[in-house]
């Protein structure tokens with residue numbers, strides 16, 4: 001059955017019940033950094049909103065200044081954030097947000113977990129089943145098809161085995177495994193990847209997806225809609241020492257800055273700063289988990305992203321023209337916090353000297369994610 005996008009009431013169970021016991025689907029959306037979760041969620045939510053369907057999003061990050069939330073908000077999609085740690089370590093906050101958003105009776109809530117997070121079955125899906133049985137959880141795991149190919153072929157940019165351990169555990173948890181960015185592979189490469197994944201993860205529902213296309217996103221929505229859990233999910237056997245070590249291989253930097261320059265030079269300076277940060281990280285051969293920039297001026301906003309599979313730094317800032325531009329930087333890179341901070345700070349100082357602009361630094365934080373300590377972990 002095609003996911004019904006007609007205007008009007010959904011066919012999900014939305015009877016005259018108190019809101020708190022209305023059945024609601026939670027599309028728990030995981031997968032490694034930069035795999036395309038936010039892109040797909042934003043498109044899916046916009047498709048549903050256009051059809052007058054009720055939808056909401058919960059974003060999640062290890063920090064508290066989130067490019068993803070800004071990006072989702074820009075489309076007037078109802079959004080709440082779980083910040084300063086992953087869903088599993090902040091389960092009560094996740095629960096509160098589900099209840100708060102549930103008051104508007106959304107038929108679907110997307111919850112995007114942190115890209116370095118795994119063990120979603122034991123720490124999120126099973127606790128939700130136990131404490132909020134009215135919620136139907138569907139776990140979609142996104143994999144950047146190019147990065148996945150490189151990991152399987154042993155040529156990935158991520159040097160630490162524990163990072164690849166997290167990556168593979170994430171895939172194992174999928175109800176729906178989304179081979180995303182399929183547009184970046186040839187038909188032969190797609191077929192080969194599909195074969196490997198089907199043999200490594202037998203029985204999983206696999207979607208080949210280009211999340212930049214609405215009809216592919218509709219296919220994903222349909223798969224979420226049609227998914228019904230048969231039997232019980234099996235919690236994964238996760239070695240938390242390796243998992244914690246893997247998460248700590250990445251430094252996270254969040255920084256807000258404002259750039260004041262004359263005329264339209266601010267746009268030029270912003271492009272230069274972004275390109276310099278990307279180039280410097282690539283030059284030092286640090287694997288990029290995800291480098292995200294939310295660039296905003298009075299004319300509008302743009303999100304600019306780079307991952308380990310990005311080539312070059314083609315930066316489009318079509319809506320940014322004024323002489324005052326704000327940038328929120330979220331950088332997740334396989335290096336130490338000090339080294340990441342130094343790269344960014346030197347580039348900002350250099351831009352100020354070179355272009356005579358004024359850069360005002362706002363809130364910032366730079367850290368390694370703490371050891372994962374889930375609120376609940378249900379193994380049976």
Ligand SMILES: Nc1nc2c(ncn2[C@@H]2O[C@H](COP(=O)(O)OP(=O)(O)OP(=O)(O)O)[C@@H](O)[C@H]2O)c(=O)[nH]1
Nearest residue numbers: 033034035036037038039115181210211212290305
């Ligand atoms: N070519 C192509 N690019 C994609 C596709 N899906 C997402 N992208 C791009 O991939 C980059 C990362 O996408 P996001 O949606 O931010 O990834 P994410 O999984 O939410 O990343 P984190 O929140 O950092 O874990 C962006 O530049 C997207 O435009 C796709 O299907 N094809």
Ligand SMILES: [Mg+2]
Nearest residue numbers: 037038068112
């Ligand atoms: Mg995201």
